Amino acid sequence: MANDFTQSLRSKKIPFQVYVAKYNYDPEQCSPNENPDAELSLSVGDYIFIYGDVDEVIISARSSY
Numbered sequence: 369m370a371n372d373f374t375q376s377l378r379s380k381k382i383p384f385q386v387y388v389a390k391y392n393y394d395p396e397q398c399s400p401n402e403n404p405d406a407e408l409s410l411s412v413g414d415y416i417f418i419y420g421d422v423d424e425v426i427i428s429a430r431s432s433y
Contacts, residue, residue, distance in 0.1 A: 377419055384419035 377384045395407035410416070 373417065377417075382419050384417055387416040387418070389414040389416060 374384070374386065389410040389412055391410070392412055393408075393410040395401075395404035395409060399407055401407065408416075
């Protein structure tokens with residue numbers, strides 16, 4: 369699934385970065401921000417894809433595969 373997603377980005381020539389979550393993150397419990405519901409929850413091993421223009425960065429998380 370992650371390969372399909374990265375190949376889709378590559379075929380559209382969209383630059384992207386991929387990270388793997390090393391820790392669990394629950395924004396409801398851990399976030400210092402006023403709007404934790406606008407944040408992504410992460411589990412160890414989740415893939416985080418960052419792509420898009422600098423002014424409109426899109427962050428997408430996929431469950432671990």
